[in-house]
Amino acid sequence: MEDSDKDQLLDKFIGSALGTFVGDALGEPVEGWPHGVIYSQFGLLDTMIREEGRYTDDTQMMIGILETLVEKGRFDPAVCARKFKENFDPGRGYGRRIFGVVERIRQGIPWDQVGTDSFGNGGAMRIAPIGCFYYADLEAIKANAILNARITHNHPEGLAGAVAQATAVGLAFQHGLSSGPIEVEKFLDSITAQVTDIDKGFGEALDGIKPIPRCSMLEVIEAIASRYNLSLRAIESVPAAIGAFVLTDSFRDAVVLAVNLGGDTDTIGAMAGAIAGACYGYGRIPEEWLNPLENGEKGRDYVIDCVKRIVPLLLQ
Ligand SMILES: [Mg+2]
Incomplete structure (x- = not known):
């Protein structure tokens, strides 16, 4: 493996981890606002x-998953459950529901008995490091995304959402920057193939992205926002985030759209930041978004440091 390959793996892995962070921090002040209210204000x-x-x-x-990979050199749900508890x-x-999950972990209940029947996007929102770490093996992405999601989410939609999001990150990670634009149908169909046996309806939800034309950002936003109920339900919000990536051409546009x-x-x-960061890399995240990120004990530099300790494992 050449140094340039290592540099690209680092750029993409940090891009996906900080892509999660940036998208989270940008979206947080308007959480729960409908599109029209955000637009009228900003x-x-x-x-x-x-x-x-x-x-x-x-x-x-997500930081808990990074720490698990640092500590174990692979994903381990029991260790990850402990990290979720320690960082909470x-x-x-x-x-x-997560308050109850964390309380049960505190009581010493095993990781596979603390989750709930949630169909939310909590398994998907944190999954970026699994998609990056196992990028070369879609089966491993699926198996580890399920292990990770099951700590908190047992509903098929919650599990399928985590696998779909991890697969999108992995496919974006595999995608070379010189290989031209993402082929939207192929990208979505590869994700559907990973989730159909978990939740039959998930592929149909992803198919909702296909007819949306690449028009102006505002038109794409309105098309996605009218097609999906952008709640915390995984089968609605995960396809929307994947759509924000496949219907744009840059990290910035994917995250702004999302x-x-x-x-x-x-x-x-x-x-959306996790997928776009895995594709375009750390170097394409706008500085005006990176600079304000909180940088205390487990902030921006800590995330970068964790990834720097994980990437050499990909080269062994
Ligand atoms: Mg949140």
């Missing part, structure tokens, strides 16, 4: 509204 929102780009549960749980900060916008869809904006932004 036009197209494309700046960090707050002085400090603070992350929410999406990024905090109730001020980070966690869903109600956070302006409205609804669960921090998570849709985090997921």
Whole structure:
């Protein structure tokens, strides 16, 4: 493996991890707002509204997955459950059910018995490191995305959402920057092939992206926002985030499109940022978004440092 290959793996892996962080922090101030309200207030929102780009549960749980890969050299759900518990900060916008999950982990209940029957996007929002780490093997992406999601989510839609998002990250990671634009139908069909046996309806939801033409950003936003109910339900929000990636040509446009869809904006932004970051790399994330990211004990530099410790494992 050449140094340039290592550099590209690092660029893409950091891109996906910080892509999650950036999308989360950009979308957080307007979480729950419908598209029309965001648009009337900001036009197209494309700046960090707050002085400090603070992350929410999406990024905090992604950090737990990074730490698991650093500690074990592979994904391990028991270790990851412990990391989720150790990192848990109730001020980070966690869903109600996660408080119970964390409490059960604290009580020593095994990782595969603490989750709930949630169809939410919590398994998908944090999954970027699994898609990057196992990028060369779609079967491994699927198996580890399921293990990861099952810590918190047992509903087929919640599991399929995590596998779909991890697969999108893995395919974007594999995609060379010189290989031309993503082929939308092929990209979506490869994801559907990974999830159909988990949830029959998920592929149909992904197919909703196919007829949307690549017109102006505002028209694409309106098309996606009218097709999907942009709640925290995985079968709605994961296809929307994947759509934000396949219907744009840059990291910036993918994330701007995602956070302006409205609804669960921090998570849709985090997921679109994870996929776009895996494709375009760290070097394409706008500096005006990177600079304000919180950088305390487990902030921006910590995320980069974790990835730097993981990428050499990909080269062995
Ligand atoms: Mg969140």
